[in-house]
Amino acid sequence: MLDICLLGTCGMMPLPNRWLSCALVRNGSSLVLFDCGEGTQVPWKTLGWGFRQLGAICLSHMHADHVAGLPGVLFMVAHAGRTEPLAIYGPAGTAYVIEGLRRIAPDLPFPIHIHELKGGETFTLPGGLEATCTQANHGIPCLAYRVDLARRPxxxxxxxxxxxxxxxxxxxxxxxxxxxxxxxxxxxxxxxxEPRRGLSLAYITDTRPTPALSKLASDVDLLICESMYDTRDDLPMAHANGHMISEESAGIAKAAQAHALVLTHFSPKITDPSQAEKAARRIFPNTRAARDGLVVTLDFS
Incomplete structure:
Protein backbone atom coordinates (compact mmCIF):
# COMPACT_ATOMS: atom_id res chain seq x y z
CA MET A 1 0.00 0.00 0.00
CA LEU A 2 1.17 3.53 -0.79
CA ASP A 3 -0.13 6.70 0.83
CA ILE A 4 0.53 9.94 -1.03
CA CYS A 5 -0.10 13.35 0.52
CA LEU A 6 -0.07 16.56 -1.49
CA LEU A 7 1.35 18.75 1.27
CA GLY A 8 1.16 21.87 -0.88
CA THR A 9 -0.35 22.72 -4.25
CA CYS A 10 0.81 26.24 -5.13
CA GLY A 11 3.42 27.23 -7.68
CA MET A 12 5.93 30.09 -7.47
CA MET A 13 5.07 31.40 -3.98
CA PRO A 14 3.18 30.22 -0.89
CA LEU A 15 -0.18 31.77 -0.13
CA PRO A 16 -2.00 32.14 3.21
CA ASN A 17 -4.16 29.09 2.43
CA ARG A 18 -1.86 27.20 0.06
CA TRP A 19 1.68 25.93 0.55
CA LEU A 20 4.18 25.31 -2.23
CA SER A 21 3.76 22.20 -4.33
CA CYS A 22 5.30 19.02 -2.93
CA ALA A 23 4.28 15.42 -2.28
CA LEU A 24 5.06 13.00 0.55
CA VAL A 25 4.92 9.26 -0.17
CA ARG A 26 4.59 6.70 2.63
CA ASN A 27 5.24 2.98 2.22
CA GLY A 28 4.96 1.24 5.57
CA SER A 29 7.19 3.25 7.89
CA SER A 30 9.33 4.73 5.09
CA LEU A 31 8.87 8.25 3.73
CA VAL A 32 10.01 9.83 0.46
CA LEU A 33 9.52 13.55 -0.26
CA PHE A 34 9.12 14.98 -3.76
CA ASP A 35 10.21 18.63 -3.86
CA CYS A 36 10.62 20.86 -0.84
CA GLY A 37 9.52 24.46 -1.21
CA GLU A 38 9.49 27.11 1.47
CA GLY A 39 7.56 26.05 4.58
CA THR A 40 7.15 22.38 3.64
CA GLN A 41 7.60 21.31 7.26
CA VAL A 42 4.45 23.19 8.34
CA PRO A 43 1.77 21.15 6.49
CA TRP A 44 3.90 18.05 7.12
CA LYS A 45 3.71 18.68 10.85
CA THR A 46 -0.05 19.12 10.57
CA LEU A 47 -0.32 15.83 8.67
CA GLY A 48 1.24 13.94 11.56
CA TRP A 49 3.22 11.32 9.66
CA GLY A 50 6.42 12.16 11.53
CA PHE A 51 9.83 13.18 10.20
CA ARG A 52 12.32 10.60 11.42
CA GLN A 53 11.51 8.02 8.74
CA LEU A 54 12.29 10.34 5.84
CA GLY A 55 14.83 8.34 3.86
CA ALA A 56 14.99 10.19 0.55
CA ILE A 57 14.13 13.47 -1.16
CA CYS A 58 13.59 13.66 -4.93
CA LEU A 59 13.93 17.17 -6.33
CA SER A 60 12.57 18.12 -9.75
CA HIS A 61 14.79 21.17 -10.25
CA MET A 62 16.63 23.93 -8.46
CA HIS A 63 14.12 26.79 -8.45
CA ALA A 64 13.43 28.22 -5.00
CA ASP A 65 9.79 27.15 -4.86
CA HIS A 66 10.99 23.54 -5.02
CA VAL A 67 14.09 23.58 -2.78
CA ALA A 68 14.05 26.56 -0.40
CA GLY A 69 12.31 24.54 2.33
CA LEU A 70 15.16 22.05 2.69
CA PRO A 71 16.91 23.60 5.73
CA GLY A 72 13.68 23.60 7.74
CA VAL A 73 12.85 20.02 6.80
CA LEU A 74 16.38 18.84 7.57
CA PHE A 75 16.19 20.45 11.01
CA MET A 76 12.86 18.74 11.70
CA VAL A 77 14.27 15.37 10.64
CA ALA A 78 17.28 15.94 12.91
CA HIS A 79 15.05 17.00 15.80
CA ALA A 80 13.06 13.78 15.34
CA GLY A 81 16.22 11.79 16.07
CA ARG A 82 17.29 10.45 12.69
CA THR A 83 20.91 9.29 12.47
CA GLU A 84 20.67 7.09 9.37
CA PRO A 85 21.82 8.53 6.01
CA LEU A 86 19.42 10.64 3.97
CA ALA A 87 19.57 10.46 0.16
CA ILE A 88 18.79 13.48 -2.02
CA TYR A 89 18.21 12.97 -5.75
CA GLY A 90 18.02 15.68 -8.35
CA PRO A 91 19.27 16.94 -11.72
CA ALA A 92 22.64 18.46 -12.53
CA GLY A 93 23.40 21.31 -10.13
CA THR A 94 21.74 19.68 -7.12
CA ALA A 95 24.97 19.29 -5.15
CA TYR A 96 25.87 22.96 -5.60
CA VAL A 97 22.50 24.15 -4.29
CA ILE A 98 22.34 21.66 -1.41
CA GLU A 99 25.84 22.57 -0.27
CA GLY A 100 24.79 26.23 -0.24
CA LEU A 101 21.64 25.53 1.77
CA ARG A 102 23.67 23.42 4.20
CA ARG A 103 25.51 26.56 5.27
CA ILE A 104 22.48 27.41 7.39
CA ALA A 105 21.95 23.78 8.41
CA PRO A 106 25.55 22.67 9.03
CA ASP A 107 25.30 20.38 12.04
CA LEU A 108 23.05 17.43 11.30
CA PRO A 109 23.22 14.06 13.09
CA PHE A 110 22.89 12.15 9.81
CA PRO A 111 24.97 12.10 6.61
CA ILE A 112 23.45 13.36 3.36
CA HIS A 113 24.20 11.50 0.15
CA ILE A 114 23.55 13.57 -2.99
CA HIS A 115 22.85 11.83 -6.31
CA GLU A 116 22.75 13.90 -9.49
CA LEU A 117 20.72 12.16 -12.20
CA LYS A 118 20.73 12.66 -15.96
CA GLY A 119 17.40 11.09 -16.83
CA GLY A 120 16.72 7.51 -17.80
CA GLU A 121 18.44 6.25 -14.66
CA THR A 122 16.88 3.84 -12.19
CA PHE A 123 17.47 3.78 -8.45
CA THR A 124 16.01 2.28 -5.29
CA LEU A 125 14.17 4.35 -2.71
CA PRO A 126 13.42 3.41 0.92
CA GLY A 127 10.73 0.82 1.46
CA GLY A 128 11.67 -1.21 -1.60
CA LEU A 129 10.41 1.36 -4.09
CA GLU A 130 11.98 1.25 -7.54
CA ALA A 131 12.31 4.65 -9.18
CA THR A 132 13.24 6.05 -12.55
CA CYS A 133 13.40 9.54 -13.98
CA THR A 134 13.36 11.38 -17.29
CA GLN A 135 14.27 14.87 -18.42
CA ALA A 136 11.51 17.46 -18.30
CA ASN A 137 11.35 20.58 -20.50
CA HIS A 138 11.64 23.63 -18.23
CA GLY A 139 14.61 25.50 -19.67
CA ILE A 140 16.94 24.32 -16.90
CA PRO A 141 17.87 20.80 -15.73
CA CYS A 142 14.59 19.33 -14.50
CA LEU A 143 13.45 15.78 -13.80
CA ALA A 144 10.14 13.93 -13.70
CA TYR A 145 9.96 10.79 -11.57
CA ARG A 146 8.19 7.43 -11.58
CA VAL A 147 7.95 5.11 -8.56
CA ASP A 148 6.94 1.44 -8.64
CA LEU A 149 6.15 -0.90 -5.76
CA ALA A 150 6.35 -4.54 -6.82
CA ARG A 151 3.83 -7.11 -5.60
CA ARG A 152 4.96 -10.61 -4.79
CA PRO A 153 3.31 -13.44 -6.72
CA GLU A 194 2.01 -15.73 -11.95
CA PRO A 195 3.45 -12.20 -11.64
CA ARG A 196 0.96 -9.68 -10.25
CA ARG A 197 0.49 -6.01 -11.01
CA GLY A 198 2.18 -3.72 -8.49
CA LEU A 199 1.52 -0.07 -7.64
CA SER A 200 2.91 2.93 -9.46
CA LEU A 201 2.87 6.71 -9.50
CA ALA A 202 4.50 9.46 -11.54
CA TYR A 203 5.40 12.98 -10.41
CA ILE A 204 5.65 15.53 -13.22
CA THR A 205 6.02 19.26 -12.66
CA ASP A 206 7.45 22.43 -14.20
CA THR A 207 7.59 21.31 -17.80
CA ARG A 208 6.09 21.54 -21.22
CA PRO A 209 4.43 18.30 -22.39
CA THR A 210 6.74 15.84 -24.16
CA PRO A 211 6.32 12.25 -25.41
CA ALA A 212 8.96 11.16 -22.89
CA LEU A 213 6.70 12.22 -20.02
CA SER A 214 3.78 10.14 -21.29
CA LYS A 215 6.14 7.20 -21.66
CA LEU A 216 7.40 7.67 -18.10
CA ALA A 217 3.82 7.67 -16.78
CA SER A 218 2.66 4.72 -18.86
CA ASP A 219 -0.11 2.77 -17.07
CA VAL A 220 0.57 4.37 -13.68
CA ASP A 221 -2.08 4.11 -11.00
CA LEU A 222 -1.63 7.79 -10.15
CA LEU A 223 -0.18 10.67 -12.13
CA ILE A 224 0.59 13.79 -10.11
CA CYS A 225 1.03 16.57 -12.64
CA GLU A 226 1.42 20.32 -12.65
CA SER A 227 -1.36 22.60 -13.85
CA MET A 228 0.24 26.01 -13.53
CA TYR A 229 -2.43 27.53 -15.75
CA ASP A 230 -6.07 26.61 -16.24
CA THR A 231 -7.24 28.17 -19.51
CA ARG A 232 -6.17 28.19 -23.15
CA ASP A 233 -5.73 31.96 -22.88
CA ASP A 234 -2.69 31.23 -20.72
CA LEU A 235 -1.05 28.99 -23.32
CA PRO A 236 1.46 31.66 -24.50
CA MET A 237 2.55 32.15 -20.90
CA ALA A 238 2.85 28.38 -20.42
CA HIS A 239 5.10 28.17 -23.48
CA ALA A 240 7.22 31.10 -22.32
CA ASN A 241 7.67 29.84 -18.76
CA GLY A 242 8.01 26.10 -19.34
CA HIS A 243 4.71 25.09 -17.75
CA MET A 244 1.41 23.53 -18.79
CA ILE A 245 -2.26 24.35 -18.84
CA SER A 246 -4.58 21.76 -17.31
CA GLU A 247 -5.67 20.38 -20.69
CA GLU A 248 -2.04 19.59 -21.54
CA SER A 249 -1.61 17.78 -18.23
CA ALA A 250 -4.70 15.75 -19.05
CA GLY A 251 -3.23 15.02 -22.47
CA ILE A 252 -0.19 13.42 -20.83
CA ALA A 253 -2.47 11.29 -18.63
CA LYS A 254 -4.53 10.20 -21.63
CA ALA A 255 -1.50 9.34 -23.76
CA ALA A 256 0.03 7.44 -20.85
CA GLN A 257 -3.22 5.55 -20.19
CA ALA A 258 -2.83 6.48 -16.54
CA HIS A 259 -5.53 5.32 -14.15
CA ALA A 260 -5.98 8.63 -12.30
CA LEU A 261 -4.72 12.21 -12.56
CA VAL A 262 -4.23 14.65 -9.70
CA LEU A 263 -3.47 18.25 -10.67
CA THR A 264 -1.20 20.44 -8.54
CA HIS A 265 1.26 23.38 -8.74
CA PHE A 266 -1.42 25.97 -9.45
CA SER A 267 -0.47 29.55 -10.23
CA PRO A 268 -1.13 31.99 -7.36
CA LYS A 269 -3.68 33.68 -9.63
CA ILE A 270 -5.81 30.51 -9.62
CA THR A 271 -8.18 30.96 -6.70
CA ASP A 272 -10.50 28.12 -7.69
CA PRO A 273 -8.65 24.99 -8.94
CA SER A 274 -11.97 23.39 -9.80
CA GLN A 275 -11.86 25.23 -13.13
CA ALA A 276 -8.60 23.46 -13.97
CA GLU A 277 -10.21 20.18 -12.97
CA LYS A 278 -13.22 20.84 -15.19
CA ALA A 279 -11.03 21.64 -18.20
CA ALA A 280 -8.86 18.57 -17.70
CA ARG A 281 -11.85 16.25 -17.33
CA ARG A 282 -12.94 17.03 -20.86
CA ILE A 283 -9.83 15.13 -21.97
CA PHE A 284 -9.19 12.77 -19.06
CA PRO A 285 -12.32 12.17 -16.95
CA ASN A 286 -10.66 10.66 -13.87
CA THR A 287 -9.05 13.94 -12.85
CA ARG A 288 -8.99 15.65 -9.47
CA ALA A 289 -7.62 19.07 -8.59
CA ALA A 290 -5.65 18.66 -5.39
CA ARG A 291 -6.15 20.76 -2.30
CA ASP A 292 -3.43 21.08 0.32
CA GLY A 293 -3.41 17.99 2.52
CA LEU A 294 -5.13 15.69 0.02
CA VAL A 295 -4.19 12.06 0.75
CA VAL A 296 -4.52 9.40 -1.95
CA THR A 297 -4.09 5.73 -1.01
CA LEU A 298 -3.09 3.11 -3.54
CA ASP A 299 -3.59 -0.51 -2.52
CA PHE A 300 -3.31 -3.85 -4.22
CA SER A 301 -7.06 -4.41 -4.23
Missing amino acids: EFQADKARALGLPVQLWKRLQHGETLEYDGKVFTPEQVLG
Whole structure:
Protein backbone atom coordinates (compact mmCIF):
# COMPACT_ATOMS: atom_id res chain seq x y z
CA MET A 1 0.00 0.00 0.00
CA LEU A 2 1.17 3.53 -0.79
CA ASP A 3 -0.13 6.70 0.83
CA ILE A 4 0.53 9.94 -1.03
CA CYS A 5 -0.10 13.35 0.52
CA LEU A 6 -0.07 16.56 -1.49
CA LEU A 7 1.35 18.75 1.27
CA GLY A 8 1.16 21.87 -0.88
CA THR A 9 -0.35 22.72 -4.25
CA CYS A 10 0.81 26.24 -5.13
CA GLY A 11 3.42 27.23 -7.68
CA MET A 12 5.93 30.09 -7.47
CA MET A 13 5.07 31.40 -3.98
CA PRO A 14 3.18 30.22 -0.89
CA LEU A 15 -0.18 31.77 -0.13
CA PRO A 16 -2.00 32.14 3.21
CA ASN A 17 -4.16 29.09 2.43
CA ARG A 18 -1.86 27.20 0.06
CA TRP A 19 1.68 25.93 0.55
CA LEU A 20 4.18 25.31 -2.23
CA SER A 21 3.76 22.20 -4.33
CA CYS A 22 5.30 19.02 -2.93
CA ALA A 23 4.28 15.42 -2.28
CA LEU A 24 5.06 13.00 0.55
CA VAL A 25 4.92 9.26 -0.17
CA ARG A 26 4.59 6.70 2.63
CA ASN A 27 5.24 2.98 2.22
CA GLY A 28 4.96 1.24 5.57
CA SER A 29 7.19 3.25 7.89
CA SER A 30 9.33 4.73 5.09
CA LEU A 31 8.87 8.25 3.73
CA VAL A 32 10.01 9.83 0.46
CA LEU A 33 9.52 13.55 -0.26
CA PHE A 34 9.12 14.98 -3.76
CA ASP A 35 10.21 18.63 -3.86
CA CYS A 36 10.62 20.86 -0.84
CA GLY A 37 9.52 24.46 -1.21
CA GLU A 38 9.49 27.11 1.47
CA GLY A 39 7.56 26.05 4.58
CA THR A 40 7.15 22.38 3.64
CA GLN A 41 7.60 21.31 7.26
CA VAL A 42 4.45 23.19 8.34
CA PRO A 43 1.77 21.15 6.49
CA TRP A 44 3.90 18.05 7.12
CA LYS A 45 3.71 18.68 10.85
CA THR A 46 -0.05 19.12 10.57
CA LEU A 47 -0.32 15.83 8.67
CA GLY A 48 1.24 13.94 11.56
CA TRP A 49 3.22 11.32 9.66
CA GLY A 50 6.42 12.16 11.53
CA PHE A 51 9.83 13.18 10.20
CA ARG A 52 12.32 10.60 11.42
CA GLN A 53 11.51 8.02 8.74
CA LEU A 54 12.29 10.34 5.84
CA GLY A 55 14.83 8.34 3.86
CA ALA A 56 14.99 10.19 0.55
CA ILE A 57 14.13 13.47 -1.16
CA CYS A 58 13.59 13.66 -4.93
CA LEU A 59 13.93 17.17 -6.33
CA SER A 60 12.57 18.12 -9.75
CA HIS A 61 14.79 21.17 -10.25
CA MET A 62 16.63 23.93 -8.46
CA HIS A 63 14.12 26.79 -8.45
CA ALA A 64 13.43 28.22 -5.00
CA ASP A 65 9.79 27.15 -4.86
CA HIS A 66 10.99 23.54 -5.02
CA VAL A 67 14.09 23.58 -2.78
CA ALA A 68 14.05 26.56 -0.40
CA GLY A 69 12.31 24.54 2.33
CA LEU A 70 15.16 22.05 2.69
CA PRO A 71 16.91 23.60 5.73
CA GLY A 72 13.68 23.60 7.74
CA VAL A 73 12.85 20.02 6.80
CA LEU A 74 16.38 18.84 7.57
CA PHE A 75 16.19 20.45 11.01
CA MET A 76 12.86 18.74 11.70
CA VAL A 77 14.27 15.37 10.64
CA ALA A 78 17.28 15.94 12.91
CA HIS A 79 15.05 17.00 15.80
CA ALA A 80 13.06 13.78 15.34
CA GLY A 81 16.22 11.79 16.07
CA ARG A 82 17.29 10.45 12.69
CA THR A 83 20.91 9.29 12.47
CA GLU A 84 20.67 7.09 9.37
CA PRO A 85 21.82 8.53 6.01
CA LEU A 86 19.42 10.64 3.97
CA ALA A 87 19.57 10.46 0.16
CA ILE A 88 18.79 13.48 -2.02
CA TYR A 89 18.21 12.97 -5.75
CA GLY A 90 18.02 15.68 -8.35
CA PRO A 91 19.27 16.94 -11.72
CA ALA A 92 22.64 18.46 -12.53
CA GLY A 93 23.40 21.31 -10.13
CA THR A 94 21.74 19.68 -7.12
CA ALA A 95 24.97 19.29 -5.15
CA TYR A 96 25.87 22.96 -5.60
CA VAL A 97 22.50 24.15 -4.29
CA ILE A 98 22.34 21.66 -1.41
CA GLU A 99 25.84 22.57 -0.27
CA GLY A 100 24.79 26.23 -0.24
CA LEU A 101 21.64 25.53 1.77
CA ARG A 102 23.67 23.42 4.20
CA ARG A 103 25.51 26.56 5.27
CA ILE A 104 22.48 27.41 7.39
CA ALA A 105 21.95 23.78 8.41
CA PRO A 106 25.55 22.67 9.03
CA ASP A 107 25.30 20.38 12.04
CA LEU A 108 23.05 17.43 11.30
CA PRO A 109 23.22 14.06 13.09
CA PHE A 110 22.89 12.15 9.81
CA PRO A 111 24.97 12.10 6.61
CA ILE A 112 23.45 13.36 3.36
CA HIS A 113 24.20 11.50 0.15
CA ILE A 114 23.55 13.57 -2.99
CA HIS A 115 22.85 11.83 -6.31
CA GLU A 116 22.75 13.90 -9.49
CA LEU A 117 20.72 12.16 -12.20
CA LYS A 118 20.73 12.66 -15.96
CA GLY A 119 17.40 11.09 -16.83
CA GLY A 120 16.72 7.51 -17.80
CA GLU A 121 18.44 6.25 -14.66
CA THR A 122 16.88 3.84 -12.19
CA PHE A 123 17.47 3.78 -8.45
CA THR A 124 16.01 2.28 -5.29
CA LEU A 125 14.17 4.35 -2.71
CA PRO A 126 13.42 3.41 0.92
CA GLY A 127 10.73 0.82 1.46
CA GLY A 128 11.67 -1.21 -1.60
CA LEU A 129 10.41 1.36 -4.09
CA GLU A 130 11.98 1.25 -7.54
CA ALA A 131 12.31 4.65 -9.18
CA THR A 132 13.24 6.05 -12.55
CA CYS A 133 13.40 9.54 -13.98
CA THR A 134 13.36 11.38 -17.29
CA GLN A 135 14.27 14.87 -18.42
CA ALA A 136 11.51 17.46 -18.30
CA ASN A 137 11.35 20.58 -20.50
CA HIS A 138 11.64 23.63 -18.23
CA GLY A 139 14.61 25.50 -19.67
CA ILE A 140 16.94 24.32 -16.90
CA PRO A 141 17.87 20.80 -15.73
CA CYS A 142 14.59 19.33 -14.50
CA LEU A 143 13.45 15.78 -13.80
CA ALA A 144 10.14 13.93 -13.70
CA TYR A 145 9.96 10.79 -11.57
CA ARG A 146 8.19 7.43 -11.58
CA VAL A 147 7.95 5.11 -8.56
CA ASP A 148 6.94 1.44 -8.64
CA LEU A 149 6.15 -0.90 -5.76
CA ALA A 150 6.35 -4.54 -6.82
CA ARG A 151 3.83 -7.11 -5.60
CA ARG A 152 4.96 -10.61 -4.79
CA PRO A 153 3.31 -13.44 -6.72
CA GLU A 154 0.75 -15.41 -4.73
CA PHE A 155 2.20 -18.28 -2.68
CA GLN A 156 0.57 -21.56 -3.73
CA ALA A 157 0.48 -23.89 -0.75
CA ASP A 158 -0.71 -26.87 -2.79
CA LYS A 159 2.49 -26.76 -4.83
CA ALA A 160 4.60 -26.61 -1.67
CA ARG A 161 2.78 -29.62 -0.22
CA ALA A 162 3.17 -31.57 -3.45
CA LEU A 163 6.93 -30.98 -3.26
CA GLY A 164 6.97 -32.35 0.29
CA LEU A 165 8.24 -29.11 1.82
CA PRO A 166 7.59 -28.60 5.55
CA VAL A 167 5.53 -25.54 6.47
CA GLN A 168 8.43 -23.91 8.32
CA LEU A 169 10.27 -23.47 5.00
CA TRP A 170 7.41 -21.88 3.11
CA LYS A 171 8.07 -18.32 4.23
CA ARG A 172 11.64 -18.39 2.97
CA LEU A 173 10.50 -19.40 -0.50
CA GLN A 174 7.67 -16.87 -0.38
CA HIS A 175 10.24 -14.13 0.20
CA GLY A 176 12.33 -15.14 -2.79
CA GLU A 177 14.94 -17.37 -1.17
CA THR A 178 16.31 -20.47 -2.90
CA LEU A 179 16.91 -23.26 -0.37
CA GLU A 180 18.08 -26.84 -0.04
CA TYR A 181 16.03 -29.53 1.73
CA ASP A 182 16.40 -33.29 1.84
CA GLY A 183 19.22 -33.15 -0.69
CA LYS A 184 17.21 -31.15 -3.23
CA VAL A 185 17.27 -27.48 -4.27
CA PHE A 186 13.97 -25.60 -4.31
CA THR A 187 13.36 -22.21 -5.93
CA PRO A 188 10.57 -19.67 -5.34
CA GLU A 189 9.29 -20.20 -8.88
CA GLN A 190 8.27 -23.72 -7.93
CA VAL A 191 5.73 -22.53 -5.36
CA LEU A 192 4.69 -19.07 -6.58
CA GLY A 193 1.95 -18.10 -9.00
CA GLU A 194 2.01 -15.73 -11.95
CA PRO A 195 3.45 -12.20 -11.64
CA ARG A 196 0.96 -9.68 -10.25
CA ARG A 197 0.49 -6.01 -11.01
CA GLY A 198 2.18 -3.72 -8.49
CA LEU A 199 1.52 -0.07 -7.64
CA SER A 200 2.91 2.93 -9.46
CA LEU A 201 2.87 6.71 -9.50
CA ALA A 202 4.50 9.46 -11.54
CA TYR A 203 5.40 12.98 -10.41
CA ILE A 204 5.65 15.53 -13.22
CA THR A 205 6.02 19.26 -12.66
CA ASP A 206 7.45 22.43 -14.20
CA THR A 207 7.59 21.31 -17.80
CA ARG A 208 6.09 21.54 -21.22
CA PRO A 209 4.43 18.30 -22.39
CA THR A 210 6.74 15.84 -24.16
CA PRO A 211 6.32 12.25 -25.41
CA ALA A 212 8.96 11.16 -22.89
CA LEU A 213 6.70 12.22 -20.02
CA SER A 214 3.78 10.14 -21.29
CA LYS A 215 6.14 7.20 -21.66
CA LEU A 216 7.40 7.67 -18.10
CA ALA A 217 3.82 7.67 -16.78
CA SER A 218 2.66 4.72 -18.86
CA ASP A 219 -0.11 2.77 -17.07
CA VAL A 220 0.57 4.37 -13.68
CA ASP A 221 -2.08 4.11 -11.00
CA LEU A 222 -1.63 7.79 -10.15
CA LEU A 223 -0.18 10.67 -12.13
CA ILE A 224 0.59 13.79 -10.11
CA CYS A 225 1.03 16.57 -12.64
CA GLU A 226 1.42 20.32 -12.65
CA SER A 227 -1.36 22.60 -13.85
CA MET A 228 0.24 26.01 -13.53
CA TYR A 229 -2.43 27.53 -15.75
CA ASP A 230 -6.07 26.61 -16.24
CA THR A 231 -7.24 28.17 -19.51
CA ARG A 232 -6.17 28.19 -23.15
CA ASP A 233 -5.73 31.96 -22.88
CA ASP A 234 -2.69 31.23 -20.72
CA LEU A 235 -1.05 28.99 -23.32
CA PRO A 236 1.46 31.66 -24.50
CA MET A 237 2.55 32.15 -20.90
CA ALA A 238 2.85 28.38 -20.42
CA HIS A 239 5.10 28.17 -23.48
CA ALA A 240 7.22 31.10 -22.32
CA ASN A 241 7.67 29.84 -18.76
CA GLY A 242 8.01 26.10 -19.34
CA HIS A 243 4.71 25.09 -17.75
CA MET A 244 1.41 23.53 -18.79
CA ILE A 245 -2.26 24.35 -18.84
CA SER A 246 -4.58 21.76 -17.31
CA GLU A 247 -5.67 20.38 -20.69
CA GLU A 248 -2.04 19.59 -21.54
CA SER A 249 -1.61 17.78 -18.23
CA ALA A 250 -4.70 15.75 -19.05
CA GLY A 251 -3.23 15.02 -22.47
CA ILE A 252 -0.19 13.42 -20.83
CA ALA A 253 -2.47 11.29 -18.63
CA LYS A 254 -4.53 10.20 -21.63
CA ALA A 255 -1.50 9.34 -23.76
CA ALA A 256 0.03 7.44 -20.85
CA GLN A 257 -3.22 5.55 -20.19
CA ALA A 258 -2.83 6.48 -16.54
CA HIS A 259 -5.53 5.32 -14.15
CA ALA A 260 -5.98 8.63 -12.30
CA LEU A 261 -4.72 12.21 -12.56
CA VAL A 262 -4.23 14.65 -9.70
CA LEU A 263 -3.47 18.25 -10.67
CA THR A 264 -1.20 20.44 -8.54
CA HIS A 265 1.26 23.38 -8.74
CA PHE A 266 -1.42 25.97 -9.45
CA SER A 267 -0.47 29.55 -10.23
CA PRO A 268 -1.13 31.99 -7.36
CA LYS A 269 -3.68 33.68 -9.63
CA ILE A 270 -5.81 30.51 -9.62
CA THR A 271 -8.18 30.96 -6.70
CA ASP A 272 -10.50 28.12 -7.69
CA PRO A 273 -8.65 24.99 -8.94
CA SER A 274 -11.97 23.39 -9.80
CA GLN A 275 -11.86 25.23 -13.13
CA ALA A 276 -8.60 23.46 -13.97
CA GLU A 277 -10.21 20.18 -12.97
CA LYS A 278 -13.22 20.84 -15.19
CA ALA A 279 -11.03 21.64 -18.20
CA ALA A 280 -8.86 18.57 -17.70
CA ARG A 281 -11.85 16.25 -17.33
CA ARG A 282 -12.94 17.03 -20.86
CA ILE A 283 -9.83 15.13 -21.97
CA PHE A 284 -9.19 12.77 -19.06
CA PRO A 285 -12.32 12.17 -16.95
CA ASN A 286 -10.66 10.66 -13.87
CA THR A 287 -9.05 13.94 -12.85
CA ARG A 288 -8.99 15.65 -9.47
CA ALA A 289 -7.62 19.07 -8.59
CA ALA A 290 -5.65 18.66 -5.39
CA ARG A 291 -6.15 20.76 -2.30
CA ASP A 292 -3.43 21.08 0.32
CA GLY A 293 -3.41 17.99 2.52
CA LEU A 294 -5.13 15.69 0.02
CA VAL A 295 -4.19 12.06 0.75
CA VAL A 296 -4.52 9.40 -1.95
CA THR A 297 -4.09 5.73 -1.01
CA LEU A 298 -3.09 3.11 -3.54
CA ASP A 299 -3.59 -0.51 -2.52
CA PHE A 300 -3.31 -3.85 -4.22
CA SER A 301 -7.06 -4.41 -4.23
